[in-house]
Amino acid sequence: MREGLGEVMSQSFQSLDEFRQILSTAASADLSAQVAASARNGQLTKPPGALGRLEDLAIWFASWQGNAKPKLRFPQVLIFAGNHGVMAQGVSAFPAEVTEQMVLNFQHGGAAINQLSRTFGAQMAVHALSLETPTADFTQAPAMSEAELLEALQTGWNAVNPNADLLITGEMGIGNSTSAAAICNALYGGEAADWTGRGTGVDDAGLENKTRVVAEAVALHGGQGDGLEMLRRLGGRELAAMAGAMARARVERIPVLLDGFICCAAAATLKAVNAKALDHAVAGHVSAEAAHGKLLEQLGKDPLLALGLRLGEGSGAALAIGVLQGAIACHSGMATFAEAGVSDG
Ligand SMILES: O=C(O)c1ccc[n+]([C@@H]2O[C@H](COP(=O)([O-])O)[C@@H](O)[C@H]2O)c1
Numbered sequence: 556m557r558e559g560l561g562e563v564m565s566q567s568f569q570s571l572d573e574f575r576q577i578l579s580t581a582a583s584a585d586l587s588a589q590v591a592a593s594a595r596n597g598q599l600t601k602p603p604g605a606l607g608r609l610e611d612l613a614i615w616f617a618s619w620q621g622n623a624k625p626k627l628r629f630p631q632v633l634i635f636a637g638n639h640g641v642m643a644q645g646v647s648a649f650p651a652e653v654t655e656q657m658v659l660n661f662q663h664g665g666a667a668i669n670q671l672s673r674t675f676g677a678q679m680a681v682h683a684l685s686l687e688t689p690t691a692d693f694t695q696a697p698a699m700s701e702a703e704l705l706e707a708l709q710t711g712w713n714a715v716n717p718n719a720d721l722l723i724t725g726e727m728g729i730g731n732s733t734s735a736a737a738i739c740n741a742l743y744g745g746e747a748a749d750w751t752g753r754g755t756g757v758d759d760a761g762l763e764n765k766t767r768v769v770a771e772a773v774a775l776h777g778g779q780g781d782g783l784e785m786l787r788r789l790g791g792r793e794l795a796a797m798a799g800a801m802a803r804a805r806v807e808r809i810p811v812l813l814d815g816f817i818c819c820a821a822a823a824t825l826k827a828v829n830a831k832a833l834d835h836a837v838a839g840h841v842s843a844e845a846a847h848g849k850l851l852e853q854l855g856k857d858p859l860l861a862l863g864l865r866l867g868e869g870s871g872a873a874l875a876i877g878v879l880q881g882a883i884a885c886h887s888g889m890a891t892f893a894e895a896g897v898s899d900g
């Protein structure tokens with residue numbers, strides 16, 4: 556059970572090296588709960604494997620909750636917003652002021668993620684990160700200083716409720732699909748065009764320009780450090796806050812549903828620091844952003860949903876809460892063959 560692990564495990568960090576250290580020493584899932592949940596799954600009143608991926612999903616969730624009959628009571632959705640200096644290069648179909656306008660919309664309950672959070676019983680909060688101070692244009696200089704990266708990581712870390720039993724991180728940041736593409740290209744190589752998509756909907760000329768921007772950024776920053784350094788040079792405050800929140804969840808053993816391309820690019824920087832950093836995370840969906848499927852392959856994650864969403868905000872992951880709720884309800888609520896007096900095969 557998670558009770559009793561609290562104090563030591565929720566330690567904060569004062570430097571980037573301390574963050575790396577905490578990420579690398581985080582405890583893994585509870586193996587005995589995993590074994591017990593697998594055994595229970597084998598006794599439930601259904602043909603073996605008949606609930607398909609729901610079975611693996613429930614066992615994964617049980618292992619991170621440390622409970623062979625887990626419950627999902629308190630999903631938390633955290634939305635982080637940031638502004639991007641790379642907008643000076645004309646990389647989005649929308650103007651930068653939309654980031655702040657959408658923050659107000661989240662606060663007033665008018666965005667898609669407000670409706671989806673309410674529908675699936677999640678508590679939602681929005682954190683705007685220094686919107687008045689965009690990151691630097693990363694075709695010219697690192698997006699953030701070390702102090703700015705540290706502060707954004709801490710904002711994400713501190714936003715997580717340690718009593719939550721599921722975490723989703725969503726984002727809002729006009730220009731951030733360029734940032735995510737640059738991070739992927741820097742981490743995984745290939746051509747800039749392999750990782751650059753249309754984001755909010757740039758036209759063909761816009762896509763060509765965006766691809767040039769990604770190529771220039773990677774030529775300047777690629778190979779200059781580890782995943783966290785790529786997050787500093789090519790990321791944004793909202794990506795860093797998502798990374799901080801996902802790292803906190805890893806340390807607290809809170810399972811995570813990953814959202815779209817930008818969320819997964821932030822997650823990828825953690826995995827580049829430590830191969831086990833995303834063991835607590837399942838891909839909620841594959842978005843319509845061109846490179847998201849390829850990014851999920853790099854992360855070794857098979858998405859639960861493929862609905863053509865390309866919104867961000869945590870929306871695809873929030874929809875996947877419903878699938879997870881179904882998996883857990885079956886796993887924890889079904890009768891065994893012995894209990895129901897049903898003959899097994
Ligand atoms: O989640 C995704 O896969 C996704 C794909 C395309 C766009 N978005 C959202 O659109 C914004 C980024 O698009 P852009 O064109 O401004 O870089 C940002 O606010 C994201 O939340 C999100």
Ligand SMILES: Cc1cc2nc[nH]c2cc1C
Pocket residue numbers: 649653657726727728755866867868
């Ligand atoms: C309107 C709008 C809403 C969004 N939500 C997440 N990214 C977004 C981008 C735009 C442009």
